[in-house]
Structures are given as C-alpha cells and as structure tokens.
Amino acid sequence: MPAETGLRAMLGGWPPAVLDPAGPYSKPVTQLSWALLVGGGVVFLIVLAALGIALWGKRAVRDRLGGDRAIWIGGVAFPVVVLTVLLAWGLWLTSDLQARGPRPGEMRVRVTGEMWWWRVAYLDGAGRAVVQDANELHVPVGQSVLLELESADVIHSFWVPQLSGKMDMIPGRRNLLRIQADRPGTYGGQCAEYCGGPHALMGFVVVAHTPESFRRWHAQRLAPPPPRDRGRGEALFRSSGCAACHTIAGTPARGLAGPDLTHVxxxxxxxxxxxxxxxxxxxxxxxxxxxxxxxxxxPDYKQLRADELNDLAAYLAGLK
Known part of the structure; x- marks a missing residue:
C-alpha cells in the first residue's frame, strides 16, 4: 500500500473525495455539481468566442452577430431559459435530500457540533441515546441512516461529500439529513461552515460496515463495559483531572464537557x-x-512526565 493511501486510510478518507459518490444521497449532488462545472465551462467558452469576435472579427461578422438582437437573445432569453431549466432540474434532482422525519425501523443518530469536535449519540426507537461516541459514525452498508443534527454553541455544517450533501447545524434547531453508504469503507467529512478557531481541523469519519460486521459492532457497544484496569494509567486519568471533562463507562469518570472516551x-x-x-x-x-x-x-498537560504520559496513553489505547 503506498504511503499516501495508507495515511488516507488511517485518517478516515482524508481529504474527502468530493466528486466520488458512494451512496444514493450523494449522487444527485455530484450530478448537479458536474452539470454546473460543465455548463460554466461552456458559458466561459462562449464568452471568450464573443470577446474574440468583438476584438478581432471582421466587421461583417460583428454586424451580423451584434446589435439589439444579440442582446435580447444572448443577454436575456438564453440566461432566463438556462437558469429556469437548471433550477427546475436541480429542485427535482435533490427533492429527496431534505429528510422530514424517521421512517419505520430506520437507524437514527444524533450528531452535535461543538467547538471543534462532534458528539455522536446512537438512538433507540424512542429517541433515547443508547451509545455515545465522538468524531466517528458507524453505519451499515445499504441502509439509510437518519441524522439529527444539532449545535451546542455556534453554527456548524455537517458534510461527508461521498454520502450526502451539506446540512447546517444551528443552535436551538434540529435539522434532519439522511446518509447511506453503498460500499464498505471509511469516508471523511468536514465542518463546512466557518465556526472560528481551528475550524479547518474539525473533521469527521464515517465507517461503513457490512450488515454482519455492524451488528457485531453495535452489540459490542450495547454490552456492559468490561472490568477496567485499575493500574497507574487509570489513576493518572483521575488524578490529573481528565474525569472532570470526559466520561468512561464503568468508572467514576462522568465529565460531559469533552468527548466520551469509553471506546477511544x-x-x-x-x-x-x-x-x-x-x-x-x-x-x-x-x-x-x-x-x-x-x-x-x-489544555496541555506538560506537567506529566514521559513515563506518566506513556502509562496514561496506554490505558486510553486499551479502551476498545
């Protein structure tokens, strides 16, 4: 595996492939994008041709193609017809992207944008959070997943280009978006609305499993947490104040300010x-x-010695 491909796999398909749809909710967006790119190129060539004729064309040609008729056809009728057709086609093409509510038996996940990370909660049929995670979403291949998008602070925008279009996350409002992956893999996403600070470093990962693999993953997440190591790593986690911001199921750590680290x-x-x-x-x-x-x-934890950092990192790496 080439080094670039290996790094891309480790970082969750980063950077996201914008024009490589992997599901039914991203294909209309890609088709519309290609139409705009090709159409824009054609219009640009027409403008260049008109400019060339105006500057260097023969007078007879300029007289024949210019005048009031050219203004009405090229400046009024052409853009009105093209933009009207494009608007109607675009609305029809993307009509299914705006979700209006959950379908019977549909998987639901609540994703909350925060400065500058993503809180993920898998919901049961009653809308209760049953599994908590962060910065990573696991979905089964071939099934639509309804995302309930919220924000805890400022406006963010959820965008995994290979799986769906963009959707804003607005404080005090819940927007709905469907995604679906048609092939297993790891798909990178990004916050697409400037939210201050390290906005450009607010990425997201969607992992698409085969149905059997997803069932195993979900059952593992629903199972009670195994007994935790009570060694030096966990002691450092608690004594350093990490538990004030983070949760680890099965331990006294119940902080809510930062990502859940139960399976970090x-x-x-x-x-x-x-x-x-x-x-x-x-x-x-x-x-x-x-x-x-x-x-x-x-905050930085520069007060920890190298051996303490290694013990703490080993403890967290073992939380599978």
Missing part, C-alpha cells in the same frame, strides 16, 4: 480527524494538544 482506543483518528490513533499520538495529544490543534478546548 478503537477510534481511527484523534482530535476530530486530524491524527491517526495510536499510543504515540495519544501521548502527544495529551501533552501538547494546543500545538497540534491551536485553540481547541483541551
């Missing part, structure tokens, strides 16, 4: 899609997250 060791990335997840990057993130993602809300 199984995530593909750290820092909302910007680092591959392994003990080394975990230690680096804990010690100096501000150097990696300036402005994020996690």
């Amino acid at each position: 060791g199984s995530r593909r990335t750290l820092g909302a899609g910007i680092l591959p997840n392994n003990p080394g990057t975990l230690a680096g993130w804990i010690a100096g997250s501000q150097a990696i993602k300036p402005g994020n809300r996690m």
Whole structure:
C-alpha cells in the first residue's frame, strides 16, 4: 500500500473525495455539481468566442452577430431559459435530500457540533441515546441512516461529500439529513461552515460496515463495559483531572464537557480527524494538544512526565 493511501486510510478518507459518490444521497449532488462545472465551462467558452469576435472579427461578422438582437437573445432569453431549466432540474434532482422525519425501523443518530469536535449519540426507537461516541459514525452498508443534527454553541455544517450533501447545524434547531453508504469503507467529512478557531481541523469519519460486521459492532457497544484496569494509567486519568471533562463507562469518570472516551482506543483518528490513533499520538495529544490543534478546548498537560504520559496513553489505547 503506498504511503499516501495508507495515511488516507488511517485518517478516515482524508481529504474527502468530493466528486466520488458512494451512496444514493450523494449522487444527485455530484450530478448537479458536474452539470454546473460543465455548463460554466461552456458559458466561459462562449464568452471568450464573443470577446474574440468583438476584438478581432471582421466587421461583417460583428454586424451580423451584434446589435439589439444579440442582446435580447444572448443577454436575456438564453440566461432566463438556462437558469429556469437548471433550477427546475436541480429542485427535482435533490427533492429527496431534505429528510422530514424517521421512517419505520430506520437507524437514527444524533450528531452535535461543538467547538471543534462532534458528539455522536446512537438512538433507540424512542429517541433515547443508547451509545455515545465522538468524531466517528458507524453505519451499515445499504441502509439509510437518519441524522439529527444539532449545535451546542455556534453554527456548524455537517458534510461527508461521498454520502450526502451539506446540512447546517444551528443552535436551538434540529435539522434532519439522511446518509447511506453503498460500499464498505471509511469516508471523511468536514465542518463546512466557518465556526472560528481551528475550524479547518474539525473533521469527521464515517465507517461503513457490512450488515454482519455492524451488528457485531453495535452489540459490542450495547454490552456492559468490561472490568477496567485499575493500574497507574487509570489513576493518572483521575488524578490529573481528565474525569472532570470526559466520561468512561464503568468508572467514576462522568465529565460531559469533552468527548466520551469509553471506546477511544478503537477510534481511527484523534482530535476530530486530524491524527491517526495510536499510543504515540495519544501521548502527544495529551501533552501538547494546543500545538497540534491551536485553540481547541483541551489544555496541555506538560506537567506529566514521559513515563506518566506513556502509562496514561496506554490505558486510553486499551479502551476498545
């Protein structure tokens, strides 16, 4: 595997492939995008041709193609007809992208945008959160998933280009968006609305499983947490104040300000899609997250010694 491809896989399909649809809700957006790109190119060529005729064309040709008739046809009728057809076709093509409510038995996930990461909650049939996660969404292949998009602070925008279009996340409002992956894989996403600070480093990962693999993953997440290691790593987690901001199921850590870390060791990335997840990057993130993602809300833990960082990172990496 080439180094670039391996890094792309580790970072969750980053950067996102904008014009490579992998599901039915992204294909209309891609078709419309190609139509706009090709149409814009054609119009640009027409303008260049008109400019060439106006500057260097023979007078007889300019007289024949110019005048009031050219203004009415090229300046009024042509754009009105083209834009009207494009509007009608675009509205018809994207009519199914705006979700209006859950379908019977449909999987539902609530994604909340926060400065500058994503809180993920898998919902049951009654809309209750049964599994918590962060910066990563797991879905079954071939099934539509209804996303309930919210914001905890400012306006964000959810965008996984291979699976659907963009949808804003507005404080005090819940917007609905459907996504679907037709092939297994890892798909990168990005906040598409400037939200201050490290907005450009607010990534997202969607992992599409085969139905059997997803059932195993979901059952594992619903199972009671296994007994946790009570060694030095967990002791450091508690004594360093990490539990004030983070939750780890099965332990006294119940903080809500930061991402849930119950299964942090199984995530593909750290820092909302910007680092591959392994003990080394975990230690680096804990010690100096501000150097990696300036402005994020996690302080640097420079007071920890190297051996303490390694023990703490090993503990977190073991939370599968």
